[in-house]
Amino acid sequence: MTPSTKLLVKSAPDVWNRRTFLERAIAIGLSSTVAGSLLEACGGGGGTTTSGPTTIVWQTENDASGAYSSIVDTYNSTNKDNVHVIWHNGPSDTSTLITLYDNTLRARSASFDVFNIDVVWPAQFSSNGWTLDLTSRWPASDRAKYLPGPVKSCTYNGAVVAAPMRTDLGILYYRTDIISTPPTTFDELTSMAKSSLSKTKIGYAWQGIQGEALVCDFVEVLAGYGGSVLDPNNSKSVVVNSPQGVQALTEMASWVGTISPIAITTYAEEACRQAFQNGDATFMRNWPYAYSLSNASGSKVAGKFDIHSLPYGGSGTVGHSAVGGWNMAINANSKSPDASWSFMKYVLGADAQKLLATKGSYTPALSSIYDDAAVKAAQPLFTKLAPILQNSLPRPVSPVYTDLSNLIQVNVHQALTKQATPAAALSNLQSQLQTLVNK
Amino acid sequence: MSTTIHTEVLPVRRQTLRQRLDLGSGIFPYFLVAPTIIIIALVAAYPIIDSIRLSLLNNPLIPSGSNFVGLRNYIQVIGDPAFQSSVGITVVFSVASVALETIVGLAVALLMNQVFPGRGLVRTAILIPFAFPTIVSAQIWTLMLNAQNGVLTYVFQSLHILAQGDSLLRTPSGVVIAAVMIDVWKTTPFMALLLLAGLQVIPNELYEAAGVDGSTRWQQFWTITFPLLRNALFIALLFRILDALRAFDLFYVLTGGGREIQTIALYSYANMFVGTTFDFAPGVAAAVILFIICAVVGLIVVSATRISQN
Numbered sequence: 084m085t086p087s088t089k090l091l092v093k094s095a096p097d098v099w100n101r102r103t104f105l106e107r108a109i110a111i112g113l114s115s116t117v118a119g120s121l122l123e124a125c126g127g128g129g130g131t132t133t134s135g136p137t138t139i140v141w142q143t144e145n146d147a148s149g150a151y152s153s154i155v156d157t158y159n160s161t162n163k164d165n166v167h168v169i170w171h172n173g174p175s176d177t178s179t180l181i182t183l184y185d186n187t188l189r190a191r192s193a194s195f196d197v198f199n200i201d202v203v204w205p206a207q208f209s210s211n212g213w214t215l216d217l218t219s220r221w222p223a224s225d226r227a228k229y230l231p232g233p234v235k236s237c238t239y240n241g242a243v244v245a246a247p248m249r250t251d252l253g254i255l256y257y258r259t260d261i262i263s264t265p266p267t268t269f270d271e272l273t274s275m276a277k278s279s280l281s282k283t284k285i286g287y288a289w290q291g292i293q294g295e296a297l298v299c300d301f302v303e304v305l306a307g308y309g310g311s312v313l314d315p316n317n318s319k320s321v322v323v324n325s326p327q328g329v330q331a332l333t334e335m336a337s338w339v340g341t342i343s344p345i346a347i348t349t350y351a352e353e354a355c356r357q358a359f360q361n362g363d364a365t366f367m368r369n370w371p372y373a374y375s376l377s378n379a380s381g382s383k384v385a386g387k388f389d390i391h392s393l394p395y396g397g398s399g400t401v402g403h404s405a406v407g408g409w410n411m412a413i414n415a416n417s418k419s420p421d422a423s424w425s426f427m428k429y430v431l432g433a434d435a436q437k438l439l440a441t442k443g444s445y446t447p448a449l450s451s452i453y454d455d456a457a458v459k460a461a462q463p464l465f466t467k468l469a470p471i472l473q474n475s476l477p478r479p480v481s482p483v484y485t486d487l488s489n490l491i492q493v494n495v496h497q498a499l500t501k502q503a504t505p506a507a508a509l510s511n512l513q514s515q516l517q518t519l520v521n522k
Numbered sequence: 523m524s525t526t527i528h529t530e531v532l533p534v535r536r537q538t539l540r541q542r543l544d545l546g547s548g549i550f551p552y553f554l555v556a557p558t559i560i561i562i563a564l565v566a567a568y569p570i571i572d573s574i575r576l577s578l579l580n581n582p583l584i585p586s587g588s589n590f591v592g593l594r595n596y597i598q599v600i601g602d603p604a605f606q607s608s609v610g611i612t613v614v615f616s617v618a619s620v621a622l623e624t625i626v627g628l629a630v631a632l633l634m635n636q637v638f639p640g641r642g643l644v645r646t647a648i649l650i651p652f653a654f655p656t657i658v659s660a661q662i663w664t665l666m667l668n669a670q671n672g673v674l675t676y677v678f679q680s681l682h683i684l685a686q687g688d689s690l691l692r693t694p695s696g697v698v699i700a701a702v703m704i705d706v707w708k709t710t711p712f713m714a715l716l717l718l719a720g721l722q723v724i725p726n727e728l729y730e731a732a733g734v735d736g737s738t739r740w741q742q743f744w745t746i747t748f749p750l751l752r753n754a755l756f757i758a759l760l761f762r763i764l765d766a767l768r769a770f771d772l773f774y775v776l777t778g779g780g781r782e783i784q785t786i787a788l789y790s791y792a793n794m795f796v797g798t799t800f801d802f803a804p805g806v807a808a809a810v811i812l813f814i815i816c817a818v819v820g821l822i823v824v825s826a827t828r829i830s831q832n
Binding site: 176179185186189285292294340345346348350351354363483485486489493496497500502522 | 669688689778782796
């Protein structure tokens with residue numbers, strides 16, 4: 084008898100509740116997503132069983148480090164909340180993830196209870212009524228223990244609509260065997276990268292593909308030149324078409340085909356990391372996740388690189404990193420908000436946050452992790468992050484963020500691919516953004 | 523013996539609607555086809571009609587309810603430069619890919635219609651590209667066209683078609699060229715197979731008779747093969763044009779979901795499911811516009827078939 088038929092015969096006389104259904108479905112090879120949707124199709128009949136733990140589903144962005152599954156396994160085996168968590172790993176592409184969220188939440192479905200949202204989504208999600216208000220559950224005294232930027236990104240219209248799980252920030256990776264002192268300005272970066280072209284194929288690898296990462300890269304250079312997309316004091320006023328904006332975009336466009344290959348406009352994070360890891364790039368702008376992977380065995384640059392804050396230019400005096408990262412929210416349609424919050428509290432706690440840092444080289448949201456000796460020993464990256472975090476900046480905050488991001492992506496990309504001059508692209512972007520925020 | 527052949531055309535007599543509906547068996551035949559009609563109405567007609575309804579609403583996704591706004595979404599979509607460029611890309615892609623597929627497909631079908639050893643193997647082998655799901659073959663090609671280590675990028679750079687460090691997927695025109703290339707690779711076998719089926723029903727005697735009369739191969743093609751193949755060709759064209767107009771997965775993979783280069787289908791998808799809730803109804807309007815374009819093109823091809831038959 085094959086294992087799967089044995090399982091079916093054995094289980095036939097039992098009455099299946101939600102939990103056993105999910106377990107057996109997973110055992111016979113149904114993915115948990117499919118099993119979850121089947122349950123959903125049953126109209127939530129198994130949602131509340133009288134005995135046994137409450138099962139909740141945690142949908143996240145893609146995690147390849149194994150840190151997320153360790154968190155879930157540890158929680159499931161140790162928690163005293165009588166909660167069982169099923170983890171759904173997400174697609175590697177963020178726009179596919181938001182499609183999943185849009186479809187599920189617009190249908191008012193509860194196929195996941197806790198879900199991770201990009202740091203730029205809370206405004207948009209909560210204005211649609213998709214997330215549960217956490218203000219009363221999460222006291223201000225507790226919130227103060229987390230990095231202020233990520234906490235701020237979870238607040239919309241005075242309410243706390245999500246909780247920060249981990250942050251992300253753009254950092255400059257450089258090869259210590261080629262560059263002795265890292266650059267502080269874009270001019271230095273350009274000239275160093277140019278002279279390094281005899282040693283590596285790519286001087287500077289960054290994310291030029293039309294996508295969310297390009298928005299981050301653009302916002303960073305823009306802030307390095309002292310510009311910004313929206314007026315910091317008035318979110319209805321677009322100020323991207325400024326002299327600083329033109330300088331920043333001209334600088335970026337000048338890299339294409341010189342210190343970066345002409346096809347840099349098709350590179351996302353992973354393409355950059357692969358080039359860097361293969362020893363093909365001297366400089367790279369990327370997130371902290373690339374640190375542990377580039378130091379792993381098999382990497383050609385293990386032990387031969389270091390990180391530094393991003394450069395600045397023009398009248399700027401300090402480089403800024405765009406804040407990325409992921410916040411956790413509770414689905415407003417969840418049938419188990421209390422169990423969901425119990426699990427979230429665990430992920431926000433020191434044990435889980437430390438696991439994120441050591442296992443995934445992710446930058447957690449809990450401030451105390453950055454002073455933890457064990458974390459610093461496991462990931463030397465953390466000894467250098469504090470000053471970079473200080474100067475990190477959020478991307479523009481807007482309830483129609485995906486539209487705003489799309490306009491930035493398309494116009495900046497057109498300047499990079501020389502379909503428009505930087506000045507023309509910015510003036511287009513300015514008028515399109517102004518129409519959007521006036522809506 | 524006459525060299526032209528026409529299928530017997532029955533004399534057409536004008537009938538009243540009632541005569542046309544009543545074929546002598548009362549309502550019983552209608553009763554038998556009713557389940558099919560009901561299912562088609564549920565799974566095809568209802569979604570189409572509901573899409574049209576949604577496209578006339580303000581924002582169907584907000585809980586507070588939405589109101590009827592007439593053609594506002596259509597006006598917004600037609601005025602959107604991104605939509606206009608998506609129409610251009612869809613048309614260029616459809617015309618280029620279908621034209622190339624027809625020419626290459628016809629040539630392949632004529633070759634496969636010859637008797638040669640291993641013909642069965644060739645017919646099977648040629649179908650392999652068509653057997654791949656588009657999303658898979660598009661991903662394979664994307665890897666081959668990748669800027670860093672794509673094999674085709676390497677070949678193009680060695681041949682100096684591309685500069686060092688360049689990639690075909692860098693520019694919008696490059697993406698459209700790549701899409702046409704992949705589509706021709708993928709669907710030429712489909713075209714060839716449909717045309718081959720048309721070729722096989724042409725009686726061999728016609729060629730023998732033409733050969734006796736001393737005609738050249740070229741004359742045989744234009745006086746026998748092409749006229750008799752016309753119906754099969756129109757059907758194949760109808761399939762391919764409608765498929766090309768709805769192109770989605772190919773561009774989705776090639777652009778990594780980016781929205782600078784998109785077909786009408788991608789434009790409407792991105793608005794419906796990637797954008798904010800305010801973009802949903804305009805996205806549906808774009809989908810309805812695509813439906814209308816497909817319906818009109820379909821009607822034109824079908825009536826062209828009718829005209830050529832008479």
